[in-house]
Amino acid sequence: MIASGLNQGTSGNVSVRCGDEMIITPSGVTYDDLVPEMMCRVPLDAAPDLKGPYPPSSEWRFHQTILRENPAQSAVVHAHPAHATALAVQRRPIPACHYMIAAFGGNNVPLVDYALFGSAELADMIASALKDRHACLMANHGAIVTGDTLARALWRMEELENLARIYLLAQTNGTPTLLTDEQMQDVISAFAGYGPRQSTRSV
Structure with missing residues (x-):
């Protein structure tokens, strides 16, 4: 996420389902310093142990709640990408400004x-x-995405930031024309299964 410009410093966090637990990034560790031994195991139905040398991300609650309540999703990615966060600061959702909104399951984010x-x-x-x-x-605050694999969640975060950038740029010299609900429904139907199946990079 650092290399792609989605995050900076120690902001953001990632989790992956592992049986009846999740594995989540630790709190306050820069991404370049992370090693497997620092990853935290947190049960999906109980509070984590916060006393270890590497406590889980301070955002563990929403990772846990999402994975517990959405069994079809196996990964959660949270980040503070600049354009998506700019819209969040303005307290605006992302409407159907582009057909790729369908990657997020509906006609808006x-x-x-x-x-x-x-x-x-x-x-x-x-x-x-x-x-x-x-x-x-x-x-x-920022943005959060889910995926049935970590690769798909990371892909969605990249797509989300790109869409936020497009939407903001489109407003600089006019008013974006949005796709209709009917048009978006056609895209959503055609989008079933779209996206990467597995990661081709180290994560």
Whole structure:
């Protein structure tokens, strides 16, 4: 995510389902310094142990809630990409400005209200928004995506940031023309199964 410009420093976090647990990135460790031994195992139905040398990301609650309530999804990626976060700061969802919106399961990428990072309130709002979507923006915070594989989740985050950039650029000298609900439904139907199946890079 650092190499692709989606994240910076220690912001953002990633989790993957592993049986009745999830493996999640630790809190406060720069991506270049991460090694497998630092990854954290967190049960999907209980609070994690926060006393170890590498406690899980402070956002573990929404990762846990998403994976517990969406059994078809196996990976969660959260980041603060600049264009998507700019829309989140403006508290605007991404409408059907481009057919690739279908990659996120509907005719928009919704926005959830602001709540303190790491809070149960934020986790509940995100889980609700992702019942019929694969992505949402988080007011004054960033973006989150899901996937049935980690490769598909990372692909969605890259696509989300690109769409946010397109949408913002399209507004600089006019008003974007949005696709209709009927047009988007045709795209969503044609989109079934679209996207990468497995990663071709190290993660």
